[in-house]
Amino acid sequence: MARLDGAAPEDGIAAYRTWLGGNPVSPQRFAAWFNLGVLLGAGGDRQGAMVAYRQALALKPDLHQAAVNLGLALEAEGRAEDALALWQGALQPDEARIPLLNHRGRLLESRKQYAEAERTLRASLLIDPQQPDVIQHWAHLRQKGCMWPLRGDGIPGLSEDAMALQGGPLGALALTDDPALQRRIGEAWIARKVPPAPERLAPARGYAHDRxxxxxxxxxxxxxxxxxxxxxxxxxxxxxxxxxxxxxxxxxxxxxxxxxxxxxxxxxxxxxxxxxxxxxxxxxxxxxxxxxxxxxxxxxxxxxxxxxxxxxxxxxxxxxxxxxxxxxxxxxxxxxxxxxxxxxxxxxxxxxxxxxxxxxxxxRAPSLPAITRAEEGLPADAFVLCCFNNFYKITPEVFGAWMAILRRAPQAVLWLTEDNATGIANLRAQAEAAGVAAGRIVFATRSDPSRYLARLGLADLFVDTFPYNAGTVASDALRKGLPIVTLAGRAFASRMAASLLTAVGLPDGIATTLDDYIEIAAAHATDPARHARARASLADGAWARSIGDTAxxxxxxxxxxxxxxxxx
The missing domain is CATH 3.40.50.11380 (Rossmann fold)
Structure with a gap:
């Protein structure tokens, strides 16, 4: 089948239709249907493109390019389940499985079906481990879904160092508190994604504006x-x-x-x-x-x-x-x-x-709804440990520390955000394995900002994540008078809550080892007088005079x- 390079799209569409009409038994009809689908899609006729791709697949079921494009068109139509089913069932040679697996993994991730997405991307990496973008998504999926250990059984052909360097800059903040390693990961990502520009636009000496x-x-x-x-x-x-x-x-x-x-x-x-x-x-x-x-x-x-x-x-x-x-x-x-x-x-x-x-x-003081513990599924008489950070910030070490605190404070519960179903199931299983009833973890549904802020007022203690601390959430917690226990490390991300606690005058909440973190939090949960002192230090406008002094x-x-x- 001859290519139509240089022809206008409408001319190409007409030419392919004419050729198909005149060649009813040609073995190249699958290619003509595929090329017609590409042109129709580029011209905005998505329905026509889907018909063409289906015709191509009927003639050549292992034409994975047509399966990829048809799936993307179905996704664009809002038919995600149909796209996933198509990519799952598409026939293709082994060397062509990668794009189908990667698109399927991407769409599953966007739907928060993290466990299946992780398995799909791992299958892609087992075929070809030299896919930095796939490594980045696979690694972050394991973080978001609390799939521990974070690197699983590894990927044959990829060293630990290679997986870290290709894991992506956002995931790096929750992976290590070593700023030098975070920098190397950022450099590797930038080298792949953001090439230098051909020139510098601004004058080196700047301008002379009055303002x-x-x-x-x-x-x-x-x-x-x-x-x-x-x-x-x-x-x-x-x-x-x-x-x-x-x-x-x-x-x-x-x-x-x-x-x-x-x-x-x-x-x-x-x-x-x-x-x-x-x-x-x-x-x-x-x-x-x-x-x-x-x-x-x-x-x-x-x-x-x-x-x-x-x-x-x-x-x-x-x-x-x-x-x-x-x-x-x-x-x-x-x-x-x-x-x-x-x-x-x-x-x-x-x-x-x-x-x-x-x-x-x-x-500015936000207007907040009046809510109760009962409405949020919290026991009225429990000591509520709270962490509303995203799941990818929760590491096995920090979760293990939370379980140690719960074992030492039988009246306490842990209140987390309902981030994703995969993570919730894994965290509950990890709690049971640590000797803590899964029912002692309560998950708050996603809500608007005002209800989220009001919820912070129902908790007793914010227990921070490490190495990626809370930032905005930590400030919000202190604003609501909620004491924080944080673990401070070496990197910026692992010292955000320490900065906020220093500013508000509550450095007693800053731990430098995981054992100290457990001790401080357990003391809050079991020593009412100590906890009351921390609460009192945050009363009477402490946040407004320090963190909230925007002027x-x-x-x-x-x-x-x-x-x-x-x-x-």
Missing amino acids: IRVGYLSSDFCRHAMGFLIVELLERHDRGRFEVFGYCSTEEDGSDLRRRIIAALDHHVPIGLLSEEEAARRIRADEIDILVDLNGLTRGARLGALRWKPAPVQATYLGYVGPVPIPELDWLICDEVVIPPGQAEHYAPRPLPLGGLYQANDS GFAVRMEAAFERIRLAP
Whole structure:
């Protein structure tokens, strides 16, 4: 079958239809139907494309390319179960199984069917272990589903070091508290995903504006943890000295918070439909003095735009609490608790410690519903240990510590978020294996932000995860007067809660070993007087005077901006 390179799509479609009509018994009809499906799909005729792919598969059942494309079309139609069934049953030679397995694993993961997704991606890796993106998803699936040990039986052909380096930067924060290893993992990911740009756009010496032009770059200007933290800082910037731009690739969610964020910007610049180069050139055209990336190595990041160096000074802040080793970034905004001076050499870009707590917050008091323990399925007289972090942050070591605390405090229960069914089943099984009744773990259903905050007021003690601590959730817990026990390690992510506890004046909740962590938490659960003292220290506006002092935080952030404006 001849290719139709260079022809207009409609001409190609007509040509294939004509050929098919004139060649009813050709052995190449399967190829014509497949090519017709590709052209119809590219032209927006999804139904016609699906008919063509089915015809191709009827003629050649092992044409895995047609199975892949038909499954993607079914997925786009909202027929996920049909897509999964098709990919599961598709015939193909062994060397062609990989794309079918990978698409099936991806879709299963998106539906939170983690156990089946993990098995599917492992099958793909057993065929070809040299698939970094598949390794990243497989490893993170095991974290999210609490499938322990985290690397299972390993993957033949992959060393422990190779699996770690290809496990992805987000998973790395919950895998190790070694910032040097986190940096290596980030470097490996960037090398695969974000090539250097061909030129630097911003003038090295910067600009001479009367007001410093600060650009915030984010995909999370919405009802997202980042949005809740950053909104009041945007509102409080001194407009006599700063002009605030927001470069936004956020999907519209219609929320009050999004409207508030956009209103807080002097210039709201949507860049979601722009290429990385186009976004960078738009930032350069605005002559931004300091560009602050709010994503880091997280979903939605515009790292390619940063690599064009569209601003003379570029910093990363808050979105990813670890090294972001892109040469075009100049600063990592932090504080001296999350990145102690002795660890600074392991980070890229170089740390920029603020004069106090690194974390921005919104001081506005939210309106919360009145809820009871009974409504949340909690025993009225229990001592409630709470952790509302995502499951992928829960490690076997931390969960083992929680079980040790529950064994020492028979009246206590553990309250977790209902993250996913695979993780819930595995955690219950691990509890039983540790000699703790599975019924002593209560799972809170997903809820809106106001109910989530109200729930924190029902708990007695927040028990943190390690090596990836709570950040926003820890601040919320302290705001609700809930004491925290955290384990502080070496890396930024493993010191976030320690920074918050230091700021609010409750350092007794900071442990440096797992045994100390267990002892402190067990003391809270069994010594009412000690627990009451911690509660009292958080009363009478302690959070508002420290963590929630956004006016003071804005002054400190602006002082840092003025220091770095001409000193990249």
